[in-house]
Amino acid sequence: MPLTKVLITVTTYPLPSRSYDELVCTAGITDKGEWIRIYPVPLSALLGIRINGELKSMKYTWLELDLVRRTDDFRPESHSPVHYDFKDLKIIETIDTKKNWFKRKEYCLNEVFTNFDELIELSKAPTNKSLATFKPTEIIGIDIEDDDPEWKNEWKELRKQGDLFDEEKSPEILIPKLPYKFFYKFKDSTGKQRRLMVEDWEVGALYWNSLKSSEGDPNKALEKVREKLEKKFIHENDIHFFVGTTREWHTRRSKNPFVIIGLFYPKKETQLSLF
Structure with missing residues (x-):
């Protein structure tokens, strides 16, 4: 299966829930222009991801990873990472704010x-x-x-x-x-x-x-x-x-x-x- 390319646009503040993996989620837009929700995601990933050992913000960064549609969630945008250790995660680039957030x-x-x-x-x-x-x-x-x-x-x-x-x-x-x-x-x-x-x-x-x-x-x-x-x-x-x-x-x-x-x-x- 091809990796999914996602521009991360949302990280929510974790909230209590009956199920662990509803506590932390991220959302973004695919390169096809479609919204997508990804959970569970490590708590540390809400704060950022490490690039060459340095903590960077995950927001407005293009990522590629293997995702699968969640069968326990009726919302069509909901997906889970295939590999919870994110071993397949590829960090592509971060979209800057130049020209008043043009990109x-x-x-x-x-x-x-x-x-x-x-x-x-x-x-x-x-x-x-x-x-x-x-x-x-x-x-x-x-x-x-x-x-x-x-x-x-x-x-x-x-x-x-x-x-x-x-x-x-x-x-x-x-x-x-x-x-x-x-x-x-x-x-x-x-x-x-x-x-x-x-x-x-x-x-x-x-x-x-x-x-x-x-x-x-x-x-x-x-x-x-x-x-x-x-x-x-x-x-x-x-x-x-x-x-x-x-x-x-x-x-x-x-x-x-x-x-x-x-x-x-x-x-x-x-x-x-x-x-």
Whole structure:
């Protein structure tokens, strides 16, 4: 079987689940322009991959690896690596942000939805679409809600079994639990206001970095998160959402099974910059 070429565009913050391999997943776009979900993936791969011994970000990197369609997941985009040790993984190249993300736009904005009702309809059987790029008509702002600061006991016990992919990693090491939930409020092309939870790894990292730079003050950290995701992004960046369904809520046929799994944020184009 030929290897699948994938441009990785999404790494989500790990969340507790009943099954180990639902905790960590990545998503991207194939060289044929099709969305694809890959899980399980090592926790370390969410942070990056090692190239010549140096840790590099995996996002917007073309990879080649052997994948197989998951038979236990009805979502058509869902695949698993044939080799869980990733021995067949080939790292091709990373797509840069030159010319305001020009090359990234070529793949990531190939199909863009603006009507969320249309996307929800496609998530129903028999299509079962579960990954897409969405462009909000208007971003209203973000909501931040308190969440349990500790992982559930079942997740802790699972992690004590050790990382499935890394025998050298201490089984006691846990990815820190985000003590908040982040949501974007927005309108689509129908004018309807919606709210989606953001599960992008970068948002989690933004909070922890902000907490560090705020000397451990969570209120100041949250203000920095809001400053970037709301004030700066909304006014300066052309925001698109990478959205995906959770298997649990998609299986239950929720009215809206989607969450935001990634943000695509080139600068807004001015009329002058088009020439």
